[in-house]
Amino acid sequence: MICTVTSGCEKSTIIQLLERFYGVTSGQLVSISSTYNLKPVLFDLTLAKNITYGLENASMIDIINAASTANIHQLIDQLPQGYETKVGLKGSFLSGDEKQRIAIARARIHRPKVLPLNEATSSMDSYNEQLLQVALEQAQTEDFSRTLLIIAHRLSTIRSCDLICVLDRGHIMESGIHTEMTRERGVYY
Template identity: 70%
Template sequence: STCGSSWYVSIKCLLFIFKLQYVMFTGTSGGGKSTIIQLLERFYDVTSGQILLDGIDIRQLNLHWIRSQFGLVSQEPILFDLTIAENIAYGLENVPMEDIINAANTANIHHFIEKLPQGYETKVGIKGSFLSGGEKQRIAIARVLLRRPKVLLLDEATSAMDSYNEQIVQEALEKAQTEDPSRTSLIIAHRLSTIRSCDLICVLDRGSIAQSGTHTELVQQRGVYYKMLRQNDLQ
């Protein structure tokens, strides 16, 4: 895909992402990482250049269809004052309970739900106030997985978590990738534990891809990525 610029941020890159890949974007603060996901979801369009999906400019594709192909998990999951089952199936109709449970299993949240007195009928409270950050995130992941997206977008999904919850959520994301090997995952993260497992790491700096490669390759190049490691910008 090739990325152009919007009215308030400039992204310059030439990058080809293939099906089945587990791709990570990292880099300096303000380097344009989250902007890439916003452009893919068409929250706004490029004003120059192109973003291509299977060789087609995404501006030529139906907006609803594009967003149905992507499953976005952000740092702040959105939950509603409904039951857990209703939150997982939110926006869908006539979803079999078996499918909801399967999605929760993959998201590493099923066993937690089972232990609740009302199970999947438990109300989560306004904005999920009755749940911890890790529990809310895993319910949000289950909601995304229930839709079986072709591309999983993870925008700093574990950045606000402690190491215990991060590990549980990370395991859920890896299970999601294994469950559907045809799925492509694009991750924005700073945590080294997330970065190491990726097929491709893209390092953004000032709106451009400064480096790309595996963790080992980027360390050996001793460029921006190596400097971030040395400065503890990657935890």
């Protein structure tokens, strides 16, 4: 896992380059696999179709597993139409937290090799953030070749990452693991 933790240092630009929102003007961006946009963009479709959006052959078991990992299955299961419930335009029938968890379920079911998470826990309470941490760790152990690129300001989100990079104006100012970087009392501290 790679994380960045300061404001205004081009973190989102890095994600947008990976997601091909921008073209590379110099140098080269090598694609090792597909990336997945985790912004909670939802469509006026059912919950199941929003979770599997862009994926044609997902089984109901796959959908439920992805939703369970994202801690949204219990809520969906309690709805009268369950996974066939329409979410409204841009997910208007869901809270910000619920939209984010649907987006996480979508990312989980697609199983990308590189998964950029841009402030993925920003709309979550601490309980759901903790559940997401467990789910991300589980996803990492299932496939060690998977790279999670986590952009976050919350210390709780990044403290267990394999590598933390502190960026400032597009430059890496400091990198390491949480315990080392707090002990050194540098920019990260």
